[in-house]
Amino acid sequence: MHKRRGRTSRIRRRKLFRSSESRGVTESYKYEFIELKKWLKDRKFEDTNLTPACFPGTGRGLMSKTSLQEGQMIISLPESCLLTTDTVIQSYLGAYITKWKPPPSPLLALCTFLVSEKHAGDQSPWKPYLDILPKAYTCPVCLEPEVVNLLPKPLKAKAEEQRVRVQEFFASSRDFFSSLQPLFGEAVDSIFSYSALLWAWCTVNTRAVYLRPRRQECLSAEPDTCALAPYLDLLNHSSNVQVKAAFNEETRCYELRTASSWRKHEEVFICYGHHDNHQLLLEYGFVSIRNPHACVYVSRGWNQFH
Numbered sequence: 001m002h003k004r005r006g007r008t009s010r011i012r013r014r015k016l017f018r019s020s021e022s023r024g025v026t027e028s029y030k031y032e033f034i035e036l037k038k039w040l041k042d043r044k045f046e047d048t049n050l051t052p053a054c055f056p057g058t059g060r061g062l063m064s065k066t067s068l069q070e071g072q073m074i075i076s077l078p079e080s081c082l083l084t085t086d087t088v089i090q091s092y093l094g095a096y097i098t099k100w101k102p103p104p105s106p107l108l109a110l111c112t113f114l115v116s117e118k119h120a121g122d123q124s125p126w127k128p129y130l131d132i133l134p135k136a137y138t139c140p141v142c143l144e145p146e147v148v149n150l151l152p153k154p155l156k157a158k159a160e161e162q163r164v165r166v167q168e169f170f171a172s173s174r175d176f177f178s179s180l181q182p183l184f185g186e187a188v189d190s191i192f193s194y195s196a197l198l199w200a201w202c203t204v205n206t207r208a209v210y211l212r213p214r215r216q217e218c219l220s221a222e223p224d225t226c227a228l229a230p231y232l233d234l235l236n237h238s239s240n241v242q243v244k245a246a247f248n249e250e251t252r253c254y255e256l257r258t259a260s261s262w263r264k265h266e267e268v269f270i271c272y273g274h275h276d277n278h279q280l281l282l283e284y285g286f287v288s289i290r291n292p293h294a295c296v297y298v299s300r301g302w303n304q305f306h
Helices: 007-022 031-042 085-089 094-099 106-123 153-179 194-207 277-284
Strands: 050-055 059-064 073-078 209-214 224-227 243-248 253-258 267-270
Touching (some): 059 267, 085 106, 106 153, 106 194, 106 224, 153 194, 153 277, 194 277, 209 243
Antiparallel strands (some): 073 253, 209 224, 243 253
């Protein structure tokens, strides 16, 4: 006769179940992450709290190596690791950006650098970071028209507006790309194609962190607030967590503190913002199953009695 399991046993089983649901499989042994860690270490960053892992439901993310307490610093990424417009202007692209009129936008500067460095392949000093970026994105702007047609009408309209905006961004940038021809041994049209720029645009749009606005004289007056943050951008989104993230002017690091506590070997999340699922899909290419900000869009002219 089996002994009856008591309340303590049931609680233990529930904890084990929750743990197995959220526990990931480490990916730190993979070549691309070994190279990324070496690259980050050369730039004065070595993480002791988190490690890359693959999780059920969310895919690739970052897992806690130890228990993390509320308010604890979980990442402090030196400025030398960030990809900003400063990075671009100080590069081989700087002379071309400085003399181009009208001045390129901060977004164009970042996208141009990404496409150029990706084209450089093994010769790019940013290769370890580029290698862990997605090869493709699932934002509606990347989807085939017949797939976009299946979206709810309000989201479909926004997706089509976004596609037009990116197409206009590409068309208006082609003359600037042509001015870069002296840097390349092949036609710039084959390097700075629409698909290449779309990939770069999605990289910035889905992965950039926010910096305090600054003004570069050689760039347009559009807000210059985006930075790509290698390794930190592996953190996945959850609407149910809170973090404090900002660039620290004194330490010259982009710092991330958690307002939640995490058990050892749990996936650590950040919150991209209080977005409903339409906005998450439009801007980031995914939806959240348990989204407290979920809402239903009603088309104008809808009649409640029909």
